[in-house]
Amino acid sequence: MSAPLAERLRPQNLDEFIGQKHLVGKGAVLRRMIDSGRIPSIIFWGPPGVGKTTLANIISNTLKAPFYKLSAINSGVKDVREVIEKAKNARFFDSAAPILFIDEIHRFSKSQQDSLLHAVETGTVTLIGATTENPSFEVIRPLLSRCQVYVLKSLEKQDLEVLLQRALTEDLILKERKITVLERDALFRFSGGDARKLLNILDLAVASDDATENNDEELVITDKLVTERLQENPAAYDKGGEMHYDIISAFIKSIRGSDPDAAIYWLARMVAGGEDPKFIARRLVISAAEDIGLANPNALLLANACFETLQKIGWPEGRIVLAETTLYLATSPKSNSAYLAIDKALATVEQTGNLPVPLHLRNAPTSLMKELDYGKEYKYAHDYKDNFVQQEYLPKELNKSCFWSAQSNPSEAKMQE
Template sequence: MSTDGLFDLPDAPVPPPTTRPAGGSLAGNDHASAPLAVRMRPRTLDELVGQEHLLAPGSPLRQVIDGDQPLTLLLWGPPGTGKTTIASLISRHTNRRFVEISAVSAGVKEVRDVIAGARRALAQSGVETVLFVDEVHRFSKTQQDALLPGVENRWVSLVGASTENPHFSVISPLLSRSLLLTLGSLSDDDVAVLLDRALTEERGLGGEVTLTPAATDHLVRLAGGDGRRVLTYLEAAAGAALAQDRHEVTVEDAALAVDRAAVRYDRQGDQHYDVISAFIKSIRGSDVDAGLHYLARMIEAGEDPRFIARRLMILASEDIGLADPTALPTAVAAAQAVALIGFPEARLTLAQAVIALATAPKSNAVTRAIDAAEADVRAGKAGAVPPALRDAHYSGAKKLGHGHDYLYSHSDPRGVVGQQYAPDDVDGAVYYQPGEHGAEAAIAERLDRIRAILADHARPDDPAVHG
């Protein structure tokens, strides 16, 4: 590793390591007073629950730790899945200083100070530093740029944790220098293992309480795959039982600790886009129950009801169109109602709209029609407006032939007159092709008759037709 420029720094004390305890390392009363989730944090990689794909022999994470090389890691996954623990274990296994900063509170100055401290430690004592940046996706571009010198010169081994997709939230120079590891939510079995450990191990509850099967199921279900959350719930439920001199935690104790399941949702992150995508696709697929499920998830997570209503309006035209001409008015009415009444009552309006749109006949003919028309325009098929259709309401227009031989539709008993409306380049092009579902089946029959009349450009003899 190059050390050019490292030793011309002014003398300064090397900051002591700020390693955060990784479970079991707290002493005395501090250990007893620390939250259960902190006390139960894994001390070795083998104690890490879940994420087997990261821990297998020969995996990138194992190679990083066993090889003891400077590294830059981005850990992407939901809360409570082990991102902070992995960073701490890397520090422990490689005997490096562990410094943690939070993107929520740290600014550019704090980032530069930490990197400067790591540079001094490396220059003066050869001690390397693991810099853990929690919620790195919340850093601005300028703040992320401040990390680059430390990464580029290997003054720090950067480990960034993100609950959002780094491809959208991390700058390209930093992303390209990083090994991206994806963590998944813990399975129910993984969560049950954490509960069992916390109940029985001395650093946890040390056998002071037990859980009834119903209480275990309740806590596992409410955890939503979040290990830290389930240990927090367990600690609260155990406290409720012990306060009543009981050593068995019941489902009532668990319900007292938390009355609502964790909702995996970030209004600015992947869950926002994944859930709304599933919501729209469920309604498009006419699965009313799935549509209501995703609606409920968004409501419980605090999604903006106006955003939901806007997406329903788009869907009404994109996926239903004229198969049910009432779809768009229904969606627009729902959006107006949401704006007028807000939550919680607006949940009923949105649910009604979801049910109406999910059970409506489906057609993407409107989408295909405008896509095809735009494709022709982009290809240069724009042509001149036929003279008969040009504006004739100004002096001299008739001398230019504008409006001459225009045929007035209302003067024909059929309500349709055979004349050319489209420019020559696209005359005869067919964009709108109705589907066979709902009202579009009737529209298709009428449209066939209309197009047959329009295709006949011969002028009728009746002079009254001319406008």
């Protein structure tokens, strides 16, 4: 069985690399560094399929440096230390420092990232990290300060055209077929600027063709053909695409609908599909506030703790934290009163504009403000029985307006007492 088309066409040098002209075009900063044979530690930030891993391989090939690769999904501190030890033994005199490539470095916990610091600082390894997330938020500051961050962009239409032609004319398997690309819109649209996705779609269209066994028959690729093939096998192209949003939608709606079994199933689908755990955790925090709300305020505390714990312990143990939080939210009483209240208040603000703050509620730090009656007749609630006193807190134009309505659950019923 042959390797996937994307792997067969993986560029081996910068001349074969497509896209990212701002980094590797003639005279561009990264190209100059690679040509000089000296590169700093680097973090490549960009969407999937734009060349982050390929560039790391090209750098290693060009510099003739030992190359070690770790995936943040299934590597821990022990794996990092083992690679660093190997790197120490692999370097000779003036040779280039071994390259340690970490895919999805944003999934490394703080302790895992800490374990890289000394080796990067001393030059034991040249780190190349790849991430789809903003490294300012996902990479610890000490490590980030020791790396150059380069932003990679989705491929432009002209880049995709070059890639498509290269696949048809240079791939040993495809060039033996009679293939005519009559329409390109679906290929380019579904790829979303992702080179790997484009090649996977093309590979699928060719492999699924009825005439595959007879290379003498022409395969005509049209928008209709591509769309039909993708409907038959959506997993072939849907990495972070429509299915990504469909599954997270099913997950949140299962929590909202108080179905723990469905919620845990959709969680498992995301985990098995390689979804970023922090993306899931962020959605749990939102669900805790929007769907559980004041019916169980502890839900937000647990969801926030889930997000923080994921950053501390990393993966794969993080799946247990996500599962616990998911089940807790799914089985909690539900209320969206906070969600409705803020939206109702925002609608009022949009309609009424910036109404003045009542004088008795204004701060009066200067004598002039006191002379203007700022703070006058304000009643300090703690001076009254049960720490409560009746007075108006809204602008006079909104006197007696009601934005929050308690819903039917014990927690909010108690709040109204």
